[in-house]
Amino acid sequence: MVAASAAVLLGVVGCTPSQAVSTPAASGAETLPFSHVHGVGFDPGDGALLVATHDGLFVVDEAGDANRVGPVIDLMGFVVAGPERLLASGHPGPDVDLPEPVGLIESTDGGRSWDPVSRQGESDFHALATGDAGILGYDGELRRSTDGVAWEPADIPAPPAALAASPTGPEVLATTSQGLLRSADGGATWSEVDGAPLLQVVAWGEDGATVAGVEPSGTVWVSADGAATWQRGPETGAPVQAVAVGSADDGAVRIAVVTTEAVLLSEDDGQTFEALTGL
Template identity: 55%
Template sequence: MTRTGTPPRRTLRVLLAGGALALALTSCGAPTAEEAAAPGPGGGAAAETGPHASHAPSGGPAGAASGQVPSSHVHGVGVNPADGLVYVATHDGLFRFDATGPVRVGGVNDLMGFTVAGPDHFYASGHPGPGSDLPNPLGLVESTDAGATWQPLSRQRESDFHTLTASDAGVLGFDGTLRASPDGETWTELPMPAAPFSLAVSPDGSTVLGTTEDGPLRSQDAGRTWERVAAAPLLMLVDWADGATVVGLTPDGRTAVSADAGLTWELRGEVGGRPQALSASGEGDDLSVVAVGDAMVLTSADGGRTY
């Protein structure tokens, strides 16, 4: 999650000048066993999706060019506060969307987990691609140059984090076990009642939401204890927009927004099809959403009501 303030609203004007961002994606392949257990309509299986991804600038991203994402699997989406552009983490590496469309950033690695921690500062996990000298699995890797290069931090050849989220307090990841790290190097195991499909942590690190096939779980003590959110719809993806506002996507692509840190939710517009990745920022009239739906990357500048 991005923790460096909100970029200027000029990004929205750049985006809307070309209309809503709609980027065609190639279809996803067969899901893994973990992905097949993800929450689907009515509690069933859902399509493969990306993990929690970090915040978009207020009003939406600057990268408004349309085009196909050159990968069959999208695992995450985030916006880099250093340039205001959308970054998409995929089975075939990281892609930045600028005025010319998608541009590969760095090597061809399968980025199963991905989150933006600050300007040009990313965390990821997954598997090395052809020609990569990174270990398999990657464990937690870090980039401080917007994905151009990655440095192993910890748990190399041990962890493939399929969902990652970051806050001012550190990093949370799930590799079959929920793990927390203040520095990306030392880890503490945390209990969780069910395997999360995605994780999202509040900016200060105190409140965590995790989506499961039985509904979202919520922790108010940084992941040490959990409760089910009875008033929430079934959610596949969640992201914190600010300290109190959370955006979620249901398995059938409806947008849900909470103004009280995930306790109660309002259903809004639809992204269309099954969601794959999500990023949110701002609050109230300035709530902005970037969502990867079925074959599209979409943005909403009105809090998820229209895309």
């Protein structure tokens, strides 16, 4: 599963790219083919890498080519909910017949088309998560739903920049300026995660154990035990915009990180990253 970033938590500090982040073997693009990335995710059906942006949804292939899918919608909150099933929020683009804001919208064809679900004209969810706990969204207030239609408000100690829900239990993570928060009851109550790094974005893997997060400055962190303990990974060399965790056909963990300069992919549990596009 994937969670989308909302607002920058801290002032961004520049850093030098680690040797664990490599540029593409081919020359590739010098800049990102899209701007204002709000979310990223892997489709569990075909493994496609999906990037939600100010200008709509893009699929980035292994060669680094990015192709837009579907209408131009400023996808703010974004989460992959299953094979070709996506949930999002944001603002309609020109000639898109959706209210402003779009509320919660759903695609069941991999983003080629979108249908309204709830809170049209009311909510612009800047953070979304879905998992065993249901759907959580933040539009200035944290809201919970079991079906995406009926919502109830929930309390949280600090505004979340990103939300991530476990696919195998009721646990939810939230990145905040106060630190990483965990809920063991689907977002009803929250507590600080002791010893966790201060993260801008966070994502929960399909295995229910792998969690990846990135600091505002771009340092990657990976947990193999559901965010209980963390292993520091490479520095991406640029401020982060979004992160996702997926699985390869052989069961290996894939991690995608989108910075302001590149789309990075790791296929070795976050130990090394290769730039698919950008840099």
